[in-house]
Amino acid sequence: MSEHSPVTTLAEDDCWQMLHDQEFGRLAFHLADEVHLVPINYAIDADRRIVFRTAEGSKLLGLTMNADVAFEIDEFTEEVARSVVVRGRARQLEGHEEDETELLPLRPWVNTAKFNVIVIEVDEITGRQFGLTRPWLHMRPPHEE
Amino acid sequence: MSEHSPVTTLAEDDCWQMLHDQEFGRLAFHLADEVHLVPINYAIDADRRIVFRTAEGSKLLGLTMNADVAFEIDEFTEEVARSVVVRGRARQLEGHEEDETELLPLRPWVNTAKFNVIVIEVDEITGRQFGLTRPWLHMRPPHEE
Numbered sequence: 001m002s003e004h005s006p007v008t009t010l011a012e013d014d015c016w017q018m019l020h021d022q023e024f025g026r027l028a029f030h031l032a033d034e035v036h037l038v039p040i041n042y043a044i045d046a047d048r049r050i051v052f053r054t055a056e057g058s059k060l061l062g063l064t065m066n067a068d069v070a071f072e073i074d075e076f077t078e079e080v081a082r083s084v085v086v087r088g089r090a091r092q093l094e095g096h097e098e099d100e101t102e103l104l105p106l107r108p109w110v111n112t113a114k115f116n117v118i119v120i121e122v123d124e125i126t127g128r129q130f131g132l133t134r135p136w137l138h139m140r141p142p143h144e145e
Numbered sequence: 146m147s148e149h150s151p152v153t154t155l156a157e158d159d160c161w162q163m164l165h166d167q168e169f170g171r172l173a174f175h176l177a178d179e180v181h182l183v184p185i186n187y188a189i190d191a192d193r194r195i196v197f198r199t200a201e202g203s204k205l206l207g208l209t210m211n212a213d214v215a216f217e218i219d220e221f222t223e224e225v226a227r228s229v230v231v232r233g234r235a236r237q238l239e240g241h242e243e244d245e246t247e248l249l250p251l252r253p254w255v256n257t258a259k260f261n262v263i264v265i266e267v268d269e270i271t272g273r274q275f276g277l278t279r280p281w282l283h284m285r286p287p288h289e290e
Binding site for chain 1: 182
């Protein structure tokens with residue numbers, strides 16, 4: 001990555017690898033006219049869908065009313081940040097489809113007996129890597145970090 | 146945090162402290178009927194507004210058309226995750242307001258000469274801490290991690 005192109009595109013395979021490696025992401029969805037953003041614990045199933053559980057009524061309502069969602073994961077070091085954004089459609093699983101998700105490694109962040117299982121069917125996946133610079137450090141006298 | 150209440154609310158002061166300590170978050174916004182989610186580098190200014198720079202036309206258009214946004218930062222360890230979600234209104238700064246942001250420690254993730262400076266006026270800030278368990282580990286034989 002040259003100094004003059006701090007943003008590069010990640011290959012789709014690398015995006016999927018990051019989705020498989022991680023388990024914590026952020027979901028954006030509509031609720032009436034508002035946009036909402038919540039952290040979720042997720043897993044990727046055998047059909048490359050993003051699966052998560054929720055016990056929250058409003059969150060679920062938002063997904064039911066507006067299936068269009070965006071989902072993001074990222075990782076970063078001192079030098080680079082990588083972000084993968086998925087666009088897709090969310091729907092609630094029921095019956096045998098729901099049962100099939102029981103062996104996925106999903107952490108139950110909300111401790112209730114009843115969970116709703118939601119899947120996001122992925123329409124689009126894009127990843128970017130950002131080179132991070134700290135220009136304001138040049139404004140300061142040299143120092144030990 | 147007891148085993149029976151894995152989700153706790155963070156104090157507002159702790160939420161602000163996390164916002165000051167970090168510099169990398171995710172912004173959700175409307176663009177026409179779609180919800181979008183992008184990683185941003187941000188800083189908090191003296192008026193407790195979230196400030197970031199963007200060179201992206203579509204991102205900016207989304208903010209101009211629909212000022213309602215959500216913004217999230219988080220941190221996590223093996224045991225807990227903490228997430229702070231801000232709801233607010235975004236607008237572009239111009240003139241002397243824009244000039245005043247020049248000394249904020251914002252990393253230029255997009256290497257172009259022209260930046261637009263956006264601020265989010267915070268209407269609501271909420272933080273939650275999640276206790277993380279890994280129930281599927283109980284399904285496996287004991288092993289060294």
